[in-house]
Amino acid sequence: MSYMISPDAGWTPKRSSIRARRTVASWTSLLKGRFDQYADILIYIRGFSAGGDRALPRQFTSKKRAIHTMKTWLISISVATALISSGTQAAGEAAAGDATAGKAKVAACTACHGPNGNALVPTWPKLAGQHAQYIYKQLMDFKSGARANAQMGPQMIPLSEQDFRDIAAYYSTQQQTPGTTDPAAAELGERIYRGGNPATGVTACTGCHGPAGAGLGAAKFPRVAGQHAQYLDSTLKGFRTGARANDPNGMMRDVASRMSDEEIAAVSQFIQGLTDWPPDSP
Ligand code: HEC
Ligand code: HEC
Secondary structure: OEEEEOOOOOOOOOHHHHHHHHHHHHHHHHHHHHHHHHHHHHHHHHHHOOOHHHOOOHHHHOHHHHHHHHHHHHHHHHHHHHHHHHHHHHHHHOEEEEHHHHHOOOHHHHHHHOHHHOOOOOOOOOOOOOOHHHHHHHHHHHHHOOOOOOOOHHHHOOOOHHHHHHHHHHHHOOOOOOOOOOHHHHHHHHHHHHHOEOOOOEOOOHHHHOOOOOOEHHHOEOOOOOOOHHHHHHHHHHHHHOOOOOOHHHHHHHHHOOOOHHHHHHHHHHHHHOOOOOOOOO
């Protein structure tokens, strides 16, 4: 069976979508530098206007809250715009990955990533149900060295880009086995996942990875739901130290660098138990 995927969406785009991406990038950098200034203005307006409380939402009573809220809005706008532009590209420039051909190419991967990409050892990531675009990007990054790992790097040497597409198509169509959350970590983990930490500037994970952790293939935001907590914990710490640095614009390094060990452990536990496979799985 053949699945149409667009692993290159965003990197060889049509002119209109290049323009859309540039616009998003320039808004993002323009606004980022000005959050501080805007926060002051919004707090000032809120305090000044008649009727006070109703003029602007509660988020704008303190500077930290105001900056946090603006960041969350900005992410939502950027994601929506990126989606529109990559959707346009996907139609025109889809590259075919063949899941059946992919299945025949993963024999060497099964030792670590398990049957159908459901790794049994929790330090190795599950690949089942992951977005093809994200898998393809990671394989390219391991091959180029942009993402360094002693176990993964050598596996990539004999494989071609077409192999990557086929393997990505195969794993993306497998069903993931769900995981569970340690109840002791659930409350803090969910709070971080859904709301971030306004006090330290940790952005909510929901903004990019979605409320159910399903990610967004077209934007190459990975599915995180159901992933092994131990792998999540170590990869978040990798982003925090910069040992893993293949995230576009440092998006994940920025988030992880603001997180404590306790927050990383809790959010990893929460994500392990998240599932978006209704209705037949718990
Ligand atoms: C010896 C064990 C091992 C083998 C064999 C192996 N991998 Fe991996 N793989 C890993 C480890 C460990 C990581 C996590 C690396 C890290 O922490 O950065 C990983 C990460 C990945 C990722 C990134 C997952 C994510 O969520 O970001 C992909 C995709 C992947 N492997 C695909 C493959 C494919 C395809 C093969 C076979 C061609 C393969 N791996 C063979 C150990 C292995
Ligand atoms: C601004 C968007 C954004 C936000 C907010 C965000 N992420 Fe990410 N995340 C990404 C992107 C993009 C990647 C993929 C990076 C790459 O291409 O390797 C990623 C990758 C990851 C990975 C690695 C997945 C894997 O399979 O290796 C984990 C784990 C993760 N994010 C967890 C989180 C958590 C936890 C939060 C909230 C505290 C969060 N993210 C907030 C965009 C975001």
